[in-house]
Amino acid sequence: YVLTQPPSVSVAPGQTARITCEGNNIGSKSVHWYQQKPDQAPVLVVYDDRYRPSGIPERFSGSNSGNTATLTISRVEAGDEADYYCQVWDSSSDLRVVFGGGTKLAVL
Amino acid sequence: QMQLQESGPGLVKPSETLSLTCTVSGGSISSSSYYWGWIRQPPGKGLEWIGTIYYNGNTYYNPSLKSRLTISGDTSKNQFSLNLSSVTAADTAVYYCARHFRSYYDSSGYPDNWGQGTLVTVSS
Numbered sequence: 001y002v003l004t005q006p007p008s009v010s011v012a013p014g015q016t017a018r019i020t021c022e023g024n025n026i027g028s029k030s031v032h033w034y035q036q037k038p039d040q041a042p043v044l045v046v047y048d049d050r051y052r053p054s055g056i057p058e059r060f061s062g063s064n065s066g067n068t069a070t071l072t073i074s075r076v077e078a079g080d081e082a083d084y085y086c087q088v089w090d091s092s093s094d095l096r097v098v099f100g101g102g103t104k105l106a107v108l
Numbered sequence: 109q110m111q112l113q114e115s116g117p118g119l120v121k122p123s124e125t126l127s128l129t130c131t132v133s134g135g136s137i138s139s140s141s142y143y144w145g146w147i148r149q150p151p152g153k154g155l156e157w158i159g160t161i162y163y164n165g166n167t168y169y170n171p172s173l174k175s176r177l178t179i180s181g182d183t184s185k186n187q188f189s190l191n192l193s194s195v196t197a198a199d200t201a202v203y204y205c206a207r208h209f210r211s212y213y214d215s216s217g218y219p220d221n222w223g224q225g226t227l228v229t230v231s232s
Contacts, residue, residue: 032218042222094170097147097160099157
């Protein structure tokens with residue numbers, strides 16, 4: 001199972017960033033999103049398509065339908081600049097945990 | 109708050125075996141609510157899932173690594189380990205251990221708690 005993300009997304013502070021994750025009928029799977037800042041471990045920011053772990057700002061939200069899942073970051077801040085990865089569990093293959101290639105979010 | 113900490117050599121010679129241990133504190137690897145696994149990230153590249161182990165000993169491995177890979181657990185020490193044999197420079201990466209939340213409904217999982225990562229370099 002292949003997840004495709006755009007290599008980069010750019011947005012001005014205060015605007016809304018949308019990062020997509022494409023996969024065949026991804027809407028039938030649960031999608032999870034991770035934020036990774038330089039030299040840090042990834043942090044879960046959205047799980048099961050649209051839920052936020054404790055401590056993650058409400059500005060982070062997710063959706064998933066058809067062949068595209070989307071991570072939306074509202075009112076973007078400079079501190080949101082990071083790499084973002086989507087992930088699914090593929091029970092139909094031995095490669096159970098699948099990550100997208102990652103998207104670099106640049107805050108202009 | 110559960111914490112995970114990787115430990116092991118930072119330098120491994122080509123053709124040798126890479127061995128890492130993840131020590132879990134603040135929780136038990138015997139819990140049926142989680143998988144326990146490894147993920148790596150080559151310098152400047154994306155995340156690659158290596159494999160996971162469940163409390164009953166069931167393992168799931170990345171097919172591209174399966175022939176060289178063993179993941180095991182030690183409940184007495186609350187640790188789980190990674191052994192990757194016959195390493196090459198392509199195995200140079202930051203290695204993360206991670207707790208994976210396991211869904212009761214479909215047994216799917218996702219990493220929800222990560223260690224800080226440890227850089228392993230394969231070089232003579």
